[in-house]
Amino acid sequence: MKPEYELRLVTKAAHLYWVEQVRQVDIAARLSLSQAGVSRLLRRAQKEGIVSISIKPPEGTYHLLEEELASKLGLDEVVVTSCPDNSDNAIVSSIGEAAAQYLASTLRESDRVGISSWSSALVALSEHLPAKGQIKAERVVQLMGGMSHDRAEHLAENLTLQLANRLAARPAFMHVAGIASTSDARKVFCEEPYVRETMALFDDLTVALVGIGTLAPSQFLARSGNAFSDEELAELAGCGAVGDVCLRFFDANGQAVSHALDERVVAISAPSLKKVPRVVGVAGGHQKVASIRAAALGGWIQVLITDCFTAEALAEKASL
Amino acid sequence: MKPEYELRLVTKAAHLYWVEQVRQVDIAARLSLSQAGVSRLLRRAQKEGIVSISIKPPEGTYHLLEEELASKLGLDEVVVTSCPDNSDNAIVSSIGEAAAQYLASTLRESDRVGISSWSSALVALSEHLPAKGQIKAERVVQLMGGMSHDRAEHLAENLTLQLANRLAARPAFMHVAGIASTSDARKVFCEEPYVRETMALFDDLTVALVGIGTLAPSQFLARSGNAFSDEELAELAGCGAVGDVCLRFFDANGQAVSHALDERVVAISAPSLKKVPRVVGVAGGHQKVASIRAAALGGWIQVLITDCFTAEALAEKASL
DNA sequence: TCAGTTAATGAATAAATATTCATAGCGAGG
DNA sequence: CCTCGCTATGAATATTTATTCATTAACTGA
Numbered sequence: 001m002k003p004e005y006e007l008r009l010v011t012k013a014a015h016l017y018w019v020e021q022v023r024q025v026d027i028a029a030r031l032s033l034s035q036a037g038v039s040r041l042l043r044r045a046q047k048e049g050i051v052s053i054s055i056k057p058p059e060g061t062y063h064l065l066e067e068e069l070a071s072k073l074g075l076d077e078v079v080v081t082s083c084p085d086n087s088d089n090a091i092v093s094s095i096g097e098a099a100a101q102y103l104a105s106t107l108r109e110s111d112r113v114g115i116s117s118w119s120s121a122l123v124a125l126s127e128h129l130p131a132k133g134q135i136k137a138e139r140v141v142q143l144m145g146g147m148s149h150d151r152a153e154h155l156a157e158n159l160t161l162q163l164a165n166r167l168a169a170r171p172a173f174m175h176v177a178g179i180a181s182t183s184d185a186r187k188v189f190c191e192e193p194y195v196r197e198t199m200a201l202f203d204d205l206t207v208a209l210v211g212i213g214t215l216a217p218s219q220f221l222a223r224s225g226n227a228f229s230d231e232e233l234a235e236l237a238g239c240g241a242v243g244d245v246c247l248r249f250f251d252a253n254g255q256a257v258s259h260a261l262d263e264r265v266v267a268i269s270a271p272s273l274k275k276v277p278r279v280v281g282v283a284g285g286h287q288k289v290a291s292i293r294a295a296a297l298g299g300w301i302q303v304l305i306t307d308c309f310t311a312e313a314l315a316e317k318a319s320l
Numbered sequence: 321m322k323p324e325y326e327l328r329l330v331t332k333a334a335h336l337y338w339v340e341q342v343r344q345v346d347i348a349a350r351l352s353l354s355q356a357g358v359s360r361l362l363r364r365a366q367k368e369g370i371v372s373i374s375i376k377p378p379e380g381t382y383h384l385l386e387e388e389l390a391s392k393l394g395l396d397e398v399v400v401t402s403c404p405d406n407s408d409n410a411i412v413s414s415i416g417e418a419a420a421q422y423l424a425s426t427l428r429e430s431d432r433v434g435i436s437s438w439s440s441a442l443v444a445l446s447e448h449l450p451a452k453g454q455i456k457a458e459r460v461v462q463l464m465g466g467m468s469h470d471r472a473e474h475l476a477e478n479l480t481l482q483l484a485n486r487l488a489a490r491p492a493f494m495h496v497a498g499i500a501s502t503s504d505a506r507k508v509f510c511e512e513p514y515v516r517e518t519m520a521l522f523d524d525l526t527v528a529l530v531g532i533g534t535l536a537p538s539q540f541l542a543r544s545g546n547a548f549s550d551e552e553l554a555e556l557a558g559c560g561a562v563g564d565v566c567l568r569f570f571d572a573n574g575q576a577v578s579h580a581l582d583e584r585v586v587a588i589s590a591p592s593l594k595k596v597p598r599v600v601g602v603a604g605g606h607q608k609v610a611s612i613r614a615a616a617l618g619g620w621i622q623v624l625i626t627d628c629f630t631a632e633a634l635a636e637k638a639s640l
Numbered sequence: 641t642c643a644g645t646t647a648a649t650g651a652a653t654a655a656a657t658a659t660t661c662a663t664a665g666c667g668a669g670g
Numbered sequence: 671c672c673t674c675g676c677t678a679t680g681a682a683t684a685t686t687t688a689t690t691c692a693t694t695a696a697c698t699g700a
Contacts, residue, residue, distance in 0.1 A: 004380055005418065005422075005425075007378045007380070007381055008381045009425070011383045015375050015387070018373045018375065019375060023655095024657060031425070032425055032426040032428075033680085034679070034680045035656090035658095036657090036680060036681080037680075038657095039657060040658090040678095040679095043658085051373060051375055052373075052376065053338045053339070053371060054374075055334050055335050056369075056370060056371075056372065057370075058327045058368075060324055061331045063331050063335050067335070077350075079328070101325035105353070343686070343687090344686075344687060345686080353650085355650085355686090356649075356688080356689080357650075359688055359689085360649095360688090363688085
């Protein structure tokens with residue numbers, strides 16, 4: 001058959017199928033060939049680029065950026081939220097809400113959820129979950145100690161509790177400070193029955209919700225009074241550390257930085273954290289770009305929820 | 321659920337499905353919903369115009385023009401061929417070839433094919449059919465008399481014979497002139513056994529291949545010596561006739577023009593012609609635009625095969 | 641608060657599409 | 671002229687997608 005007429009058939013079939021929405025059997029009848037033949041014509045039309053299918057993302061969605069980040073950072077999924085401006089307030093609120101949506105649509109009743117604390121984004125997440133519990137989980141497990149020693153904020157416990165309530169899940173608390181004064185003190189903490197019980201759940205989690213920290217303690221964290229000192233931070237920086245997840249620090253490529261301070265942290269261990277099937281990092285802000293990138297590259301998180309400004313910066317940085 | 325996140329899901333599903341070619345079940349798994357849900361998201365994506373599918377016709381194909389003509393002229397199918405220039409030679413050759421392709425891909429072995437003659441495009445059609453007969457028909461039936469009275473060309477018979485040979489079909493000839501000198505003479509012709517036999521087949525055709533004539537006899541037709549005189553043509557024109565199929569004349573809207581000359585034509589009758597399920601008109605050239613349009617509007621043909629220049633002119637005319 | 645209505649959901653099923661397989665035509669090389 | 675391998679084809683089948691249906695959740699107006 002003349003190639004020109006063949007092309008005409010391909011084009012016609014493509015038009016009928018994709019534009020006029022005609023079924024393949026009907027096209028087959030009209031073109032006097034079998035349905036299998038039409039299927040083949042259509043495959044050819046795709047291969048030869050006669051049809052082009054394009055997705056135009058609605059305002060406020062960023063699927064290309066998400067794809068790009070997921071592939072460049074080796075993540076399973078990236079959610080990029082639109083955000084009115086790049087202030088920390090706006091970012092925290094928008095990614096918190098998105099994270100809530102993400103949880104709402106992916107959480108199963110059988111999930112055992114770990115939660116790191118000291119993150120305003122995670123607080124926002126919890127607050128955006130519907131209070132009426134149609135979204136459920138089995139357990140909500142606090143991943144790091146968080147009790148403030150000089151204020152009665154009990155922030156980490158509060159967050160864990162609130163999340164557990166909203167998810168109609170049984171909570172597991174740490175009830176101790178996240179940073180012990182010495183490694184021996186940490187050992188003592190870990191011997192506490194509460195803590196042992198909770199830590200026993202770490203290897204059985206299905207999801208973890210974590211913030212991603214930078215070396216400079218966030219205002220939030222500083223206010224809690226529960227952070228490393230400037231000297232300690234400087235020492236970590238000297239070892240190449242750029243950020244942390246649950247106070248487990250890593251360098252710019254995500255490689256774990258081992259350091260004596262590690263021994264004072266009362267939290268899920270790096271190996272246990274890496275064994276959690278789905279770690280969801282919720283973070284945004286220009287000061288966090290480097291640590292987010294590192295957390296992703298190092299495999300500390302599988303899912304990233306961030307805002308469009310941070311996402312842009314990450315994409316730019318990743319493409320260098 | 322927040323409409324923004326919902327949109328994100330729709331977009332994501334659309335991207336995965338149409339760009340990444342992921343199966344709905346796999347998308348469902350990734351998005352944590354059922355396959356039915358994905359199907360619904362995708363439907364929404366189409367409805368809301370998030371996906372746009374466009375067909376870009378390869379060089380030399382004219383599917384939009386074909387669609388337009390088919391709908392405006394009320395035809396089942398239109399084939400528009402590309403054509404190097406708008407000379408009659410180029411047109412006849414290209415539409416002849418296209419018509420051959422069309423026949424090749426739509427003719428069944430059980431088809432009974434009528435053929436009008438006196439048309440250079442039909443000659444080209446026949447010549448472009450592969451001589452080795454993989455395309456077959458049951459019968460090839462001459463629809464009009466065509467024997468020249470002063471030259472031994474036997475053109476119509478030749479065409480019928482050639483077509484029958486190429487289609488491995490049994491031919492049925494008229495063996496008389498297409499225009500009798502008087503209506504009585506026509507009656508005598510029609511009593512001829514040959515003619516009666518052939519005409520008996522007219523009501524049982526499945527396809528007819530016809531040229532479309534203008535009032536000014538074509539050079540081809542004039543040379544055959546078998547045409548109406550200038551006075552007769554003027555008379556027809558006076559009745560509003562603009563063209564003919566098988567010497568059955570019609571006006572600009574395709575309404576049959578009845579006239580005494582009708583009684584002298586030895587050919588398939590207008591009613592019989594209109595009963596043929598699929599009449600394929602093969603014609604092109606700027607002088608034929610009006611008669612092609614009329615033939616289509618009057619329901620004389622169901623399929624039109626023409627060139628891109630004529631098609632453009634038809635589309636322009638039809639949109640007025 | 642509660643019945644009545646509407647909308648959303650996924651399992652089951654129906655419909656549509658892709659693939660497999662057996663067959664037939666065609667060209668190249670004996 | 672024949673045989674081999676290649677391609678093209680449609681019937682049968684497997685896979686994938688759309689729809690139906692029953693259930694549940696959410697919303698509305700007493």
